[in-house]
Amino acid sequence: MTRVLTTRGDAAPRSSASAGTTGDAPRSSPIVPLVAALLVAGTLIYIKTADLDAIETRSLAIGELLVRLAEHVQLVAVSTVVVVALGVPLGILLSRQAAGPLQAPVLAVANAGQAIPSIGILVLLALLYDVGFAMAVVSLVVYALLPVLRNTMVGLRQVDRSIIDAARGMGMGSRRILFTVELPLAVPVMLAGIRIALILNVGVATLATYTNAGGLGDLIERGIVFYRMPILLSGCLLTIALALLVDWLAGVAESRLRPRGL
Amino acid sequence: MSFFDYVSANSEIIGFLLLQHLQVVLLAVGFATAISLGVAIGTERLPRVRAALLATSGTILTIPSFALFGLLIPVFGLGVAPTVLALTVYAIFPILRNTVTALETVDGAVIDAATGMGMGSGRRLRIVRLPLAWPVILNGIRVATIMVVAIAAIGAAVRGPGLGELIFRGLSRIGGANALNEALSGVVAIVVVALLLDVLFLLIGKLTTPRGLHV
Amino acid sequence: MSEQSTPGTGTRSDVMISLRDVSKRYSGADAEAVRPLSIDIERGEFLVLVGPSGCGKTTTLRMINRLVEPSGGEIWVDGKNATRVDADELRRHIGYVIQQVGLLPHMTIGENVGLVPKLLGWGKDRIRQRVTELLDLVGLDPDTYRSRYPKQLSGGQQQRVGVARALAADPPVMLMDEPFGAIDPITRGHLQDEFLKLQARIRKTIVFVTHDIDEALRLGDRIAIFDENARLAQLATPLEILTNPADDFVRSFIGDGAALRRLALLRVGDLPAVPGVGIRDGVEVEPDETVSAVLEKVLAAGSDSAVVRGRGSLTVQDMLLATAVRDESAVAT
Ligand SMILES: Nc1ncnc2c1ncn2[C@@H]1O[C@H](COP(=O)(O)OP(=O)(O)OP(=O)(O)O)[C@@H](O)[C@H]1O
Ligand SMILES: [Mg+2]
Numbered sequence: 001m002t003r004v005l006t007t008r009g010d011a012a013p014r015s016s017a018s019a020g021t022t023g024d025a026p027r028s029s030p031i032v033p034l035v036a037a038l039l040v041a042g043t044l045i046y047i048k049t050a051d052l053d054a055i056e057t058r059s060l061a062i063g064e065l066l067v068r069l070a071e072h073v074q075l076v077a078v079s080t081v082v083v084v085a086l087g088v089p090l091g092i093l094l095s096r097q098a099a100g101p102l103q104a105p106v107l108a109v110a111n112a113g114q115a116i117p118s119i120g121i122l123v124l125l126a127l128l129y130d131v132g133f134a135m136a137v138v139s140l141v142v143y144a145l146l147p148v149l150r151n152t153m154v155g156l157r158q159v160d161r162s163i164i165d166a167a168r169g170m171g172m173g174s175r176r177i178l179f180t181v182e183l184p185l186a187v188p189v190m191l192a193g194i195r196i197a198l199i200l201n202v203g204v205a206t207l208a209t210y211t212n213a214g215g216l217g218d219l220i221e222r223g224i225v226f227y228r229m230p231i232l233l234s235g236c237l238l239t240i241a242l243a244l245l246v247d248w249l250a251g252v253a254e255s256r257l258r259p260r261g262l
Numbered sequence: 263m264s265f266f267d268y269v270s271a272n273s274e275i276i277g278f279l280l281l282q283h284l285q286v287v288l289l290a291v292g293f294a295t296a297i298s299l300g301v302a303i304g305t306e307r308l309p310r311v312r313a314a315l316l317a318t319s320g321t322i323l324t325i326p327s328f329a330l331f332g333l334l335i336p337v338f339g340l341g342v343a344p345t346v347l348a349l350t351v352y353a354i355f356p357i358l359r360n361t362v363t364a365l366e367t368v369d370g371a372v373i374d375a376a377t378g379m380g381m382g383s384g385r386r387l388r389i390v391r392l393p394l395a396w397p398v399i400l401n402g403i404r405v406a407t408i409m410v411v412a413i414a415a416i417g418a419a420v421r422g423p424g425l426g427e428l429i430f431r432g433l434s435r436i437g438g439a440n441a442l443n444e445a446l447s448g449v450v451a452i453v454v455v456a457l458l459l460d461v462l463f464l465l466i467g468k469l470t471t472p473r474g475l476h477v
Numbered sequence: 478m479s480e481q482s483t484p485g486t487g488t489r490s491d492v493m494i495s496l497r498d499v500s501k502r503y504s505g506a507d508a509e510a511v512r513p514l515s516i517d518i519e520r521g522e523f524l525v526l527v528g529p530s531g532c533g534k535t536t537t538l539r540m541i542n543r544l545v546e547p548s549g550g551e552i553w554v555d556g557k558n559a560t561r562v563d564a565d566e567l568r569r570h571i572g573y574v575i576q577q578v579g580l581l582p583h584m585t586i587g588e589n590v591g592l593v594p595k596l597l598g599w600g601k602d603r604i605r606q607r608v609t610e611l612l613d614l615v616g617l618d619p620d621t622y623r624s625r626y627p628k629q630l631s632g633g634q635q636q637r638v639g640v641a642r643a644l645a646a647d648p649p650v651m652l653m654d655e656p657f658g659a660i661d662p663i664t665r666g667h668l669q670d671e672f673l674k675l676q677a678r679i680r681k682t683i684v685f686v687t688h689d690i691d692e693a694l695r696l697g698d699r700i701a702i703f704d705e706n707a708r709l710a711q712l713a714t715p716l717e718i719l720t721n722p723a724d725d726f727v728r729s730f731i732g733d734g735a736a737l738r739r740l741a742l743l744r745v746g747d748l749p750a751v752p753g754v755g756i757r758d759g760v761e762v763e764p765d766e767t768v769s770a771v772l773e774k775v776l777a778a779g780s781d782s783a784v785v786r787g788r789g790s791l792t793v794q795d796m797l798l799a800t801a802v803r804d805e806s807a808v809a810t
Contacts, residue, residue, distance in 0.1 A: 032321065115408055115456030117415035119426065120449035123433045127442045203326035207416070210433055220332040224420065229336050239329035247324040375579030378542060378652075379593045379642070380569035393583050472583030474626035 032248040039241040043234050050230055059222055059231045065238070071214035072242065075133070075205040076198070079140035083197050087145050088190065091152025092178070103153065110150040118143050118204040126211040136213035140204050144197035151193025155186030184259045191257055195250040202243045216242065268443035276428070280451050283424035286342070287414055287455070290349030291357075291407050297350070298357035299399075302365060303387065316362060319355040327352065327413045331420045345414065345422030352413055353406035360402025364395030397471045404463035411456040415448070425451045492553075493650060493682040494518040494541060499550035501536050510536045512707050513550060520649075521680040527693040528703030528710075528730075534686040538652050541684060542571045555649060569593055572643030572651040572681070576658040578635045580627035586612070586638050587623035593646045611641040616671060633664040640672070644679070653685045657692070669695055690731055694719070694738055702727055715742055740769035740796075748796065750789035759784035768796050 047060045058064070093099060094106055122139040129135055159182050167177045206217035216239045223232025269276065305312035322330075327348065334344035368391050376390045418426030425448045432445025495518070501511040511533040518524050526534045539545040541552055543564045552559040559567055580589050590611055591604040599607070612619040615637040627635055636656055643651055657665040673696065676683065687693055693700045694715040701712045704726045711723035719739045722728040731738070746764025759782040762771045775783050775793060782792045 029317070112453075112457075115412060115453045115460075116449065117412040117426070117429070117452050119415050119419075120429055120445070120452065123429050123445045124442070124449060127432060127436060127445055131436075199324045202324075203328070206326040206328040207419075210419075210430075217326075217328055220328055221419070223332065224335070224340075232332050232335060236329040236333040240325050240333070243324050243326055243329070244321065247321070369577075369579070369582075371575060371577030371579035372581055373579075374544070374575060374577075375573065375639075376581070377544060378568055378571075378573035378575070378579075380565040380567070380596055382565050385596075390581055394581075474581075474583040474585065474628065477626045477628050 032244050036241040036244040036248070039237045039244075043237045043241075047230070047234060052230055053228075055222075055226055056228050056230045059219060059228075060234055065219075065234075068214060068216050068218050069238070069242070071133075071208075071218075072202075072205050072216045072239075075136055075140060075208055075213060075215055076201045076246070079137045079144065079201050079205075080194075080198050082137070082141050083144045083148050083201070084194055086141070087148030087193075087197070088152050091149045091190075092156065092183075094149070095153045095156040107150060107153060110146040113143075113146045116143075118200070119207050119210070122204065122207055122211055131212040133213045136205070136208040136211055139211075140201050140208075143204055144200045147196040147200070148190075148193045151189050151196070152186070155189030155193070156182050158189065159185045188254075188258050191254045195247070195254055198250050199243070199247055202246050206239055263440060263443065265443050265446060268440055269447050272444075272447065276425075276447055276451055279423075279425045279427055279448075280455060283411070283414055283426075283452070283455055284459075286345055286349065286417070286422070286424050287407060287410050287459075290346050290410055290414075291353050291403060293346070293350040294353035294357055294406060295403055298354050298361050298402075301358060302361040306365075312362065316355075316358060319351075319358055322351055323355045327416045328419060331416060331422070335420055340421040342423055344420055345417035345424075349410045349414055349417070353410050356406040356409065357399070357402040360405075361395065361399045364398035365391055368394045393472050394475070397467060397475065400463065400467050400470065404460065404467075407459050407463065408456050411452060411459065415452055425455070491519050492517045493520040493522070493555060494684065495551075495553040496537075496541075497551045497553070499537070499540060499547050499552055501533070501540060501545060502548045509548075509707060511540070511547075512709075514709060515550075516701060516709075516712060518682060518684065520682055523676060523683045523685065523696060523698045525685045525687060525693040525697035525700045526703065527687055527690055527700055529705045530688060532703040532705055533707040534688070534703065535654055538654055538684055538686050541650075541652055542568050542573055544568075569597055569646060570648045570650070572645075572648045574636075574639045574643045574651065574653040574656045576655040578627075578639040580635055580638060580642070582627050585624050585626055586617075586630070589627070589638060590642045590645055592642065597646055607645060608641075611644055612638075614644070614675065615641045617641070633660050633668060636660060636668065640675075644681075649682055651681045651683045653683060655687055656685075658687070658689075665692075672696070691738065694731075694742060702730060704730075740772065741767050743768045745771050745783065745785050745791060745796070746788060748791060750785050750791050750795075752789040758782075759790050761786060764788055772796055 052060065094102055118139075121143050122136065125135050125139050125142075163181060163185070164177060167181045172180070205213075205215045206220065208215045209217035209221045216235055219231050219235025220239065221235075223229065223235055263271075301312070301315055305315065330348045330351065331344055334347055338344045338347065372390060372394070373386060376386050381389065414422070414424050415426035415429060417424055418430045428448025428451070429445045432441045432443075432448065435441040435444065494516075496514055496516045498513045498515055499511065500509055500513045502509045514537065516524070526537060528534055536545055540547045541554065541559065543559060547560065554567070554571070580586075581592070584592070587605075587608050590608045594604045594607055608623065609619040612622055617634060617637055622630070622634070622638075627638070630638065639656065643653075657668050660668065669692065685693075685696060687696075697715055699712060699714055700718055702710045702718065704710045710730075711718055711727045713721070713723075716739070718727060719731060719742070722731060744765050745762060745768055748768070758780055760771075760775050760778045760780050761784050762774065764785050764787065771783050771791075772793065775781065782790050783796075784790050
């Protein structure tokens, strides 16, 4: 099982590597938001200038686009908040000594979970329960919980034992040690996990259109169904711009929130 | 109809899609491996180019797959081509990252000794660095493969081949008799493919890791 | 071949390695890592480079096989200008041993030792035979160790393999960078002894780096001592260095135990003994035993003199006096 745990061989997006040794520091290159801005500007100019038919005009009206964007952002924001609120405390609980026997199976499930396609979770939950926003959020949470949970556990676990021993030697209690030693030292890995969750959410939310939860994926789907390239392209480009921007912001936040000296 | 009844009744189509899925994934991973090794080796003396390509391939990984699949449609149409291409692009980062890291972190003393005995850079790469880096490279390929198996499901949204079709068909029959069974068979089959490939890579790793590294 | 030449002192056939005003300044560094340095190393000579950390020993050594390109000067190896020949070809004829050994972990001991011969295009049988011979030479049973992997060997054994590998193609020159540095003192002592015996047989030209002055005194025919500013403070035989340190730096570098070390270097056969067997209860010793060993024996036996076989007798006082005499260098060389 240890084999799946190596940070280096992590299947999740790039940011997981920043906890490793690849020199893959959280990037806050100004190129990324620039590219995102260019994508948005290009798309908007294209929509304004292109010769669009009725379906295209309706789908690409600025109000419509804003609605889709808002849906998308809502899906991502709500599910990410829930994921963090659930994943971090759960990860901390599971990393306590009393939960010892649970750790390995949970990590195994978390890693195996990567093999489940996101669209599968979304569709199964829709078929089992319901379509719409709430169920889409549940799907996103289920899918993105794993990296947060895993990174919280791994982050806490990789804290140098000798530092904890030293803290204990100074007379700190285990709660004190958790908050003043373990958590701060685990923060970089935990942040990386949260960033992964965020990126996954942006991605999976594009599929929420299939379960009537809207989002920018709506445009892509409509573009495919009606075979309208302007709608398809606009949807894709705006989605990509959003993803790049979110990842960039997450990267900036990651390097800001990281305790100094680590 | 129970899930198992459904699966046995439809084993032929499921098996067919499973093979398709496997083919697409292996094709993409094969391309990605060739590209990654080529880039990693070709940029050894161009550290900036290497860093830029690595960062780019990492950034690409943050692009939602549905959007990337869609983006390729105007150029490649629907079907196999955009699917394989998108999967290839996604598979590059884990492989490239591991290859670069592994080649860069081969024990300096070993390289030094190899140079000292008169091996040129080509020989050093072939005889020393690649064999030593191989387990880590292979792990990158494994990770990329598992990841791509899941992403390939979304290929069905652009009429791509593979097991994703079962999921989307189930969805389109929402409320219908076997909708859930159909989608579930797709999901389960994908997880099975992923686990099988995982085991396969473990075996390959065992067989191809130079003996001296795990004695 | 036309590039034959006679550097400064030695005659053409005597000199194996000739450093001529060789210097090195790493890009970005303000001081030279190696200041212009000229040394002629004779065929079969064992030269030790010694000095504090950072004084440029490794750099000097690595310029000889061109793992580091000199910034100035020339290096001649076996009558050829080393800076003008193909570097890989040059290296295949120079054995190179480093502290971390650097055995290829994915190859067996046999494959490691046979690597350079393979690079040189030797046939399978010849390589196999050579590997057997070399493993024997460095004291590792070929049958036991040939098919093992580096990880299955102790540090000392790995270092023996490192030496065997460097000797594989029978290079006339060996460069050794703190080869025994990472090994416990007892094993290191053994390895030094064995290596001296080995060298007595194979007579390679050896440039050996260490920061351990005792190791230098024990192994070297000549020793080059560098100070922390990369200045060559003294180049001389061990005895000369002990008896005539060139300056305060050398004096402090060889340390307070100098006189004792000298006892450990001098052989009783080299001291002027009184011919004939004058004293009855002298302890019988061989001429090639060191003065310190003999002193120990004599004192342990409660005697006050030794009888050196074939030479004559020596009193404890004789021995102590001999080591105190300053200008004794001629005796040892
Ligand atoms: N590749 C390099 N690039 C820049 N500077 C270097 C390089 N290698 C060595 N130096 C510098 O050159 C000087 C001499 O280094 P060198 O390794 O030759 O010393 P040394 O005598 O072998 O030391 P030690 O006993 O610690 O091995 C040092 O100041 C070192 O920092
Ligand atoms: Mg050195």
